[in-house]
Amino acid sequence: MSQPARRRRLRWLPWSFGGVGLLALAAVAWLGWVMLRVPVGGGMQPAGTAATLILENRDGSGFATRGVLRGDPVTADALPQPLTDAIVAIEDRRFFSHGGIDPRGLLRALSRAATSGRLREGASTITQQLARLSFLSQDRTLTRKVQEAVLAVWLESRLEKPEILARYMNAAYFGAGAVGVDAAARRYFGKPAGELSLGEAAMVAGLLRAPSALAPTRNPEAAWERAQVVLGVMQDTGAATPEAVAAARAAPPALQAPPEPLVQRGYFADWADAEARRLVGPLPLDLSVRTTLDPRLQDLAEQVVAKWLDREGAAAHAGQAALLALAPDGAVLAAVGGRDYATSQFNRATQAERQPGSLFKLFVYAAAMEAGFRPDQVVQDAPLTIDGWSPNNADNRFRGPVTLREAFAGSINTVAVRVQDSVGRARVAEMAKRLGLTQDIALVPSMALGTTEATLAQMVTAFGRVGYNTALSPYVVQEVRARDRALYTRPPGGGGAPVLNAAAQQGMLDLMLAAVRDGTGRAARLDRPVAGKTGTTQDSRDAWFVGITADAVVGVWVGNDDNSPMNRVGGGGLPARIWQDFMRQADRIRTAAAPSAAPPPAPLPAAPVLAPEPLRGVPQVLDTATLQVAGRVVRLGGVVGVPGDFTGAMAQWIAGRDAVCTPQDANTWRCRVDGRDLSELVLSNGGGRATTDATPELRQAEQAARAARLGVWGG
Known part of the structure; x- marks a missing residue:
């Protein structure tokens, strides 16, 4: 090199060193800026969350999970085996030898990806993954990767390897709402x-590679395929022997987990979720919730609603339907809140307030029956005007003199308005409140025709209260547990005192049976007693049918979310057909489940009888005339019961023995314990008073106790 060239090179050398220095300074500044952006306040432990719920059917099988499962945290001094070996083998085989970053592992992962065409191993170490889970976002950026690497080195300087591993295992997500290895183990395998x-x-x-896609509740085949990859890596690294791996591959794990939520059950799951959280409060626990849902009836309800909407919905301009089925104690057996939960989570069974139309006549006639009206009483079906308003009948005809039974069965509007005017609007509104309506009720003449809005759940409740004469309310939660500890158990007991006097309730059963047997509800008839009522609003904007049998009260609503009119759909049409289809198939399901206990089909009764089947079980004494037997409230015939010490004495005499109770009518029972009639036993010991309709034998027992000054007669 010539002397001038050498001088020119030396002249540029200081500038080169200066440029390198500036680049180094810029790199250091950038690294400092990157680390200043780390959200150090993020914390090392996952934040607390509200209770996580595993929802179970009434038979104990799971059907949905709500929230994030946490499980119990693992600790550094008790890492679970062989899970620890599996995670280290598949996620970071050099975990115990590197300092937070593993260049060799990175090169190996990239090399295998290049040769196999897919990435079998992650490039980030477990420490890097913990740094990301604890402090960083999931963004795939250079800034985040640098932050992850620096934090990994820092974590390695502060924590021992077992502590890093334990924290990672507690923070990682394993799919299906499970955060942490213990939550995953309990979620998928129940241990x-x-x-x-x-x-x-x-x-x-x-699951760590793709927890949502590989969750065995969603994709069991892919989860098992990935597990076999893990087993192979464990064998390659010496974490498991070939014999153990072969044995594991020969016996694929059996899941002990509820599946991914079925879409339509989302309506019920939302209801149960809200109810369970209200009952136990915002606890940061993993909870199991035993619900009232009957999976067979729920599946049936969804299928029936979808079938009829698909078949008739378009022609009828009916876009939505809802169905609600309650047991006699109020337990929700099935609930369909709309046509498609995936499209709309609005629950039309519990949230939609619509005009009930002629269903509201239930309250008018119940108030009348309590006021002394009777089904055979004659009222005029004729034109009338009240406060300038004149009601019309659906067919624009007037029949002249008709019985209340005929008027209710035919849903005659003028008669309902006359009866309401006679009884008093305030009394009808009070009855509606007593039977379950909570909305404000305008005391106008048209209220008799259902201008007050209500939900399907409220109307089904009202019909159930009349049909079974108990103050039932819908409920969806039977028990809430945290592992083996019960946080809430639904208390025993029924609906308390009767909502109607015996004569009024029997009169209403007479009317409702006639509505299905001879009236607008004929499309809902079964081969056993059905009591019910249709409802249709102006321009067919809403159509309803609610029916009661001995074992269920079921309501159906059909309409449109935008309140547009349907094409001549009435409560006795599409809703009644949906109801009948559901109940017929439900009867077959019940018969198939317990053929020996299923009663033979019975014809429609000539008299208003809607009595339940006999009951057997150890009774709980609520008062001396009221028992709970096999989950049902039973009232002893012929006895007016008393509480207090008499109740304790009666329970002590029963002493855990079974009672066999047979129905006298729709409202009272005759029960025996070891052959002793409990009504006679109560009255002969002064444990109560005889009713006005008690049999001569029971009145004689009361007279003997009175003569001997026993019990209530001792004063």
């Missing part, structure tokens, strides 16, 4: 993380 078999551990560890 703690420390009790997992090799195959189960391999499946859980394999």
Whole structure:
């Protein structure tokens, strides 16, 4: 090199060193800026959340999970095996030898990806993943990767390897709402993380790569395929022997987990979720919720609603339907809140307030029956005007003199308005409140025709209260548990005192049976007694049918969310046909489940009888005339009961023995314990008073106790 060239090179050398220095300074500044953006306040432990719920059917089988499962945290001094070995083998085989970053592992992952065409191993170490889970976002940026690497080195300087591993296992997501290995073990296999078999551990560890896609509740085949990859890596690294791996592959793990939520059950799941959280409060626990849902009836309800809407919905311009089925104690057996939960989560069974139309006549006639009206009483179906308003009948005809039974069965508007005017609007409104309506009721003449809005759940409740004469309310939660500890158990007991006097309730059963047997509800008839009522609003904007049998009260609503008119759809049409289809198939399901206990089909009764089947079980004494037997409130015939010490004495005499109770009518029972008639026993010991309709034998027992000054007669 010539002397001038050498001088020119030396002249540029200081500038080169200066440029390198500036680049280094810029790199240091950028690295400092990157680290200043780390959200150090993020914390090392996952934030607390509200209770996580595993929802179970009434038979104990799971059907949905709500929220994020946490499980119990694993600790550094008790890492679960073989799960620990599986996670280290598949996620970071050099975990115990690197300092937070593993260049060799990175090169190996990239090399295998280039040769196999897919990434079998992650490039981030477990420490880097913990840094990301604890402090960083999931963004795939250079800034985040640098932050992750620096934080990983810092974590390694502050924590021992077992502590890093324990924190990672507690923070990682494993799909299906499970955060942490213990939550995953309980979610998928119903056991703690420390009790997992090799195959189960391999499946859980394999979920870390793609937890949502590989969750075995959603994709069991892919989850098992990934688990076999994990088993292979464990064998390659010496974490498991070939014999153990072969045994694990020969026996794929069996899931003990509720599946992914079925779409239509979302309406019920939302209801149960809200109710369970209200009952136990915002606890940061993993909870199991035993609900009232009957999966067979729920599946049936969804199928029936979808079938009829698909078949008739378009021609009828009916876009939505809802169905609600309650047991006699108010337990929700099935609930369909709309046509498609995935499209709309608005629950039309519990949230939609619509005009009930002629269903409201239930309250008018119930108030009348309590006021002394009777089904055979004659009222005029003729034109009338009240406060300038004149009601019309649906067919624009007037029939002249009709019985209340005929008027209710035919849903005659003028008669309902006359009866309401005679009884008093305030009394009808009070009856509606007593039977379950909570909305404000305008005391106008048209209220008799259902101008006050109500939900399907409220109307089904009202009909159930009249049909079974108890103050039932819908409920969806039977028990809430945190592992094996019960946080809430629904208390025993029924609906308390009767909502109607016996004559009024029997009169209403007479009317409702006639409505199905001879009136507008004929399309809902079964081969056993059905009591019910249709409802249709102006321009067919809403159509309803609610029916009661001995074992269920079921309501159906059909309409449109935008309140547009349907094409001549009445309550006795599409809703009644949906109701009948559901109930017929429900009867077959019940018969198939317990053929020996299923009663033979019975014709429609000539008299208003809607009595339940006999009951057997150890009774709980509520008062001396009221028992709870086999989950049902039973009232002893012929006895006016008393509470207090008499109740305790009666329970002590029963002493855990079974009572056999047979119905006298729709409202009273005759019960025996070891052959002793409880009504006679109560009255002969002065444990109550005889009713006005008590049999001569019971009145004689009361007279003997009175003569001997026993019990209530002792004063």
